[in-house]
Amino acid sequence: MNILSIGGSDPSSGAGIQSDIRMFSALNTYTLTVITAITSQNTSNFGIVEPVSSKMLKKQLESLFLDFKIDGIKIGMVYNSKIIKVIYQQLNKLKIPIVVDPVIKSTTGGKLLEINAVKDFKKYIIPLATVITPNKDEAEFLSKTKISRKNTPKIIAKKIQDMGAKNVVITGIEGRNNKISDFVLEKNTKYVISGEKISKINHGSGCNHSAAIVYSLAKKKSIKESLYFARKFTYDSIKNAKKIGKGVLITDIQSEDKIKEDLSNAINRFTEIKGIYKNIPECQTNFVFSKQKPKSTKDVLGISGRIVKAEKRVIVAGELKYGGSKHVATALLSMNKKYPQICSAINLKYQKTTISKIKKSKLIVGSYDRSLEPKDVKIKGSTIKWGINFAIKNSKNIPDVIYHKGDFGKEPMIIVFGKTPENVLKKILKITG
Ligand SMILES: Nc1ncnc2c1ncn2[C@@H]1O[C@H](COP(=O)(O)OP(=O)(O)OP(=O)(O)O)[C@@H](O)[C@H]1O
Numbered sequence: 001m002n003i004l005s006i007g008g009s010d011p012s013s014g015a016g017i018q019s020d021i022r023m024f025s026a027l028n029t030y031t032l033t034v035i036t037a038i039t040s041q042n043t044s045n046f047g048i049v050e051p052v053s054s055k056m057l058k059k060q061l062e063s064l065f066l067d068f069k070i071d072g073i074k075i076g077m078v079y080n081s082k083i084i085k086v087i088y089q090q091l092n093k094l095k096i097p098i099v100v101d102p103v104i105k106s107t108t109g110g111k112l113l114e115i116n117a118v119k120d121f122k123k124y125i126i127p128l129a130t131v132i133t134p135n136k137d138e139a140e141f142l143s144k145t146k147i148s149r150k151n152t153p154k155i156i157a158k159k160i161q162d163m164g165a166k167n168v169v170i171t172g173i174e175g176r177n178n179k180i181s182d183f184v185l186e187k188n189t190k191y192v193i194s195g196e197k198i199s200k201i202n203h204g205s206g207c208n209h210s211a212a213i214v215y216s217l218a219k220k221k222s223i224k225e226s227l228y229f230a231r232k233f234t235y236d237s238i239k240n241a242k243k244i245g246k247g248v249l250i251t252d253i254q255s256e257d258k259i260k261e262d263l264s265n266a267i268n269r270f271t272e273i274k275g276i277y278k279n280i281p282e283c284q285t286n287f288v289f290s291k292q293k294p295k296s297t298k299d300v301l302g303i304s305g306r307i308v309k310a311e312k313r314v315i316v317a318g319e320l321k322y323g324g325s326k327h328v329a330t331a332l333l334s335m336n337k338k339y340p341q342i343c344s345a346i347n348l349k350y351q352k353t354t355i356s357k358i359k360k361s362k363l364i365v366g367s368y369d370r371s372l373e374p375k376d377v378k379i380k381g382s383t384i385k386w387g388i389n390f391a392i393k394n395s396k397n398i399p400d401v402i403y404h405k406g407d408f409g410k411e412p413m414i415i416v417f418g419k420t421p422e423n424v425l426k427k428i429l430k431i432t433g
């Protein structure tokens, strides 16, 4: 699939064209790019803007239309009237999804649309939009109306729809109980998509949101499906935002390749720990790492075989696969449900010496007694879930380690948990060897 991103260059790659390339690549989509303006900015400050000439813009667009099948277009920073008019001339006959992210001001305060271009933006760019995604401030600015009890998001969205956009999403409306919502006016129907607000000041969430919408629309999904997909995608990108520069955080997507790379590195380092073979249980070891918000073991990467003991060495038998682990992945899912930041786990042999080392190090330990398992739990085969939940309930803080001493015919076990495989490995180093 090929998606075209039309927008400004952000040299810090936190927003604009460069951010779109990162996002579409994470979605395994080829990104075509047309630059409208070059900006100088970083995560703290916005510098200057140099728009490209109309001729240059037109030539960029023509060169792509002559060569590629384009499945969807995202429009970000357009800056001035000349740019707006060229985009309109080139795009107005197209029949593919176009998502407009009306960027007016950057998070760091830079001007991304000239004041005297606002009129043409409304006249030429808004009517191109299959979906337009103003945030609350942008929606108020475009509609010249403040959201209030009287002027509801619906009234504001309708004003923007009347300018020619087919569907309108007003993003980032903050509510009570740490909720953040997007108000949607889809043709004649309205609805709200709500979720938890992450307390991080970030750069690029709006760009990621509109990029994910056009990606999903280009895959022929409905508007509603695309908005839910984009909301989750953006949430993950904010959750995974990193402090790369000195200022605001830069949003990022943890690609499946990155999950694989992190787990694979940690497994290699695990196998090299001196004397680690003593910590491999009879049922062998699995080491797992999940995607954000895993729903089932299919979202958890693990070894399709196990890490096995071969005399005084340990070797990895099998490959990394989603759904590769059952037991450790199930334990992780129970932990992750209560503590979503915990995404990695490993099981180790139960030994008194290890437990006393765990207790001496400052790790938080939880445990459960398998002989107390209720009958229905045994019958349903949901022992691990029951045990992990039992240990979590009885621990004030997030347990680093949960163990049980086994039962008749059941091997005792220790499970070490952490945010990432690297984090789990650090804990293992404290308690083994
Ligand atoms: N702190 C947050 N926690 C969770 N979701 C958020 C948060 N901030 C924004 N979102 C969601 O991210 C999506 C993008 O909206 P946002 O309001 O960030 O756009 P924007 O202000 O245009 O961003 P930008 O300034 O990066 O262009 C929306 O679905 C919004 O609800």
Ligand SMILES: Cc1ncc(COP(=O)(O)O)c(N)n1
Pocket (backbone or CB within 6 Å): 007, 008, 009, 010, 015, 016, 017, 039, 076, 077, 103, 105, 106, 107, 108, 112, 202, 203, 204, 205, 206, 207
């Ligand atoms: C080139 C360009 N395009 C868009 C944004 C908006 O993104 P943000 O509001 O996150 O700063 C930006 N800062 N720069």
